[in-house]
Amino acid sequence: MNHPNVAIITGGGRGIGAATAKLFARHGYAVCINYKSNTKAASHVVQEITAQGGQCIAVQADVSLEADVLRLFATVDQQLGTVSALVNNAGILQTQMRLEEMNADRINTILTNNVTSYFLCCREAVKRMSTRHGGQGGVIINVSSGAARSGSPHEYIDYAASKGAIDTLTKGLSLEVSAEGIRVNCVRPGVIDTDMHADGGEPGRIERLKNVIPLQRGGLPEEVAEAIYWLASEKSSFSTGNYLDLTGGL
Ligand code: NAP
Numbered sequence: 001m002n003h004p005n006v007a008i009i010t011g012g013g014r015g016i017g018a019a020t021a022k023l024f025a026r027h028g029y030a031v032c033i034n035y036k037s038n039t040k041a042a043s044h045v046v047q048e049i050t051a052q053g054g055q056c057i058a059v060q061a062d063v064s065l066e067a068d069v070l071r072l073f074a075t076v077d078q079q080l081g082t083v084s085a086l087v088n089n090a091g092i093l094q095t096q097m098r099l100e101e102m103n104a105d106r107i108n109t110i111l112t113n114n115v116t117s118y119f120l121c122c123r124e125a126v127k128r129m130s131t132r133h134g135g136q137g138g139v140i141i142n143v144s145s146g147a148a149r150s151g152s153p154h155e156y157i158d159y160a161a162s163k164g165a166i167d168t169l170t171k172g173l174s175l176e177v178s179a180e181g182i183r184v185n186c187v188r189p190g191v192i193d194t195d196m197h198a199d200g201g202e203p204g205r206i207e208r209l210k211n212v213i214p215l216q217r218g219g220l221p222e223e224v225a226e227a228i229y230w231l232a233s234e235k236s237s238f239s240t241g242n243y244l245d246l247t248g249g250l
Contacts, residue, residue: 002081003030003055007232008072010034010063010121011090013042015194016143019221020087020228021045025054027229030080033058034072034090055080063090063117073124082135085232086125088118088166089143093159095201107158114162115169118142122173122184130180137181139232142170143224146190146247156200163188167243174241183240185231190247192219214249 007024011017012033021033022045031049035042035058042058049056059075061068076083092113094106122140129138145163152160167186174184191197191213197205206218227244230236 004081005029005085006032006076006080006083007085007087008032008034008076008083008121008125009087009089010117011036012087013038013045013058015196016189016192016221016224016228017087017089018045019225020089021056022049023222023225023229024085024087024232025049025052025056027233029085030055032056032072032076032080032083034061034063036060036062036090063121064112066120069117069120069124073121073128077128082128083125084129084136084138086121086138086140087143087228087232088121088140090117091143091162091196093156093196093200095199096155098154099157102158110156110158110162111165114159115165118166118169122169126173126177126180126182129182130177132180135181140173140182140184141228141231142166142184142186143228144170144186144188144243146188146245146250148188170243171241178240183231183236185236185239185242185244187224187227187231188243188245188247189224190219190245190250192221192224192246194221212250213247217248219246219248 007029009021012021013035025031046056046058061072129135144166147160148163170186
């Protein structure tokens, strides 16, 4: 069955991706949430959406791997229909450290998970959405980070640089496909209350930073989801190649 509005949300099992999946489902999208290993969290999101009458599937796929990305998109073709909105959201960071402590394995892991993955998913989405390939158009929203601007010194410059690459991907791809029915934008969240900070070795990072955030608090995944949904909706119909910052003023 081919649903008219199909969204793929990478990393949709937890955090910003899970909030985005629930919001898109509430707006009538058939949603595919992708995740890497936490099946329990992804199943929980599927259950929550379907209990409210929405349509949602979860697909395990490591989006840094080309074969997994091909399988993810093929599964969505078969089970939901042609993707009309891609939210590139899956991402990782690693333990906070200075650059002189980083080895090549770490840097490559960050780049394949945060950059190669977005490129591969964009490619598969464009093949399906572009009028050049007979598609009906669509929207792509990349989740970058305020780190692309701050550079994250003393924490994770590698992560920040990976998000800088996403800003450039957003700009270049938006111009490449703007006459083919596809809008490409990005959101740049600041400090958002998710599990990610624990992966950096500092679960209490928001508590440490909240006084330097002009709004005096961390953001919620739901606040980022609203911006992502706006960029997917026709309400942002004149926006492409743009960056929407959600940083509480930081
Ligand atoms: P999170 O709570 O740690 O969740 C990350 C999600 O990404 C999980 O569902 C995880 O799957 C999935 N994932 C990671 N690597 C993957 C891979 N290779 N293939 C498939 N799925 C993968 O993170 P979050 O805080 O919501 O972050 C979401 C996005 O927002 C990221 O791109 C992050 O860089 C960005 N961001 C976050 C913040 C913040 O303060 N939290 C700020 C700025 C930007 P599993 O559940 O299976 O592990």
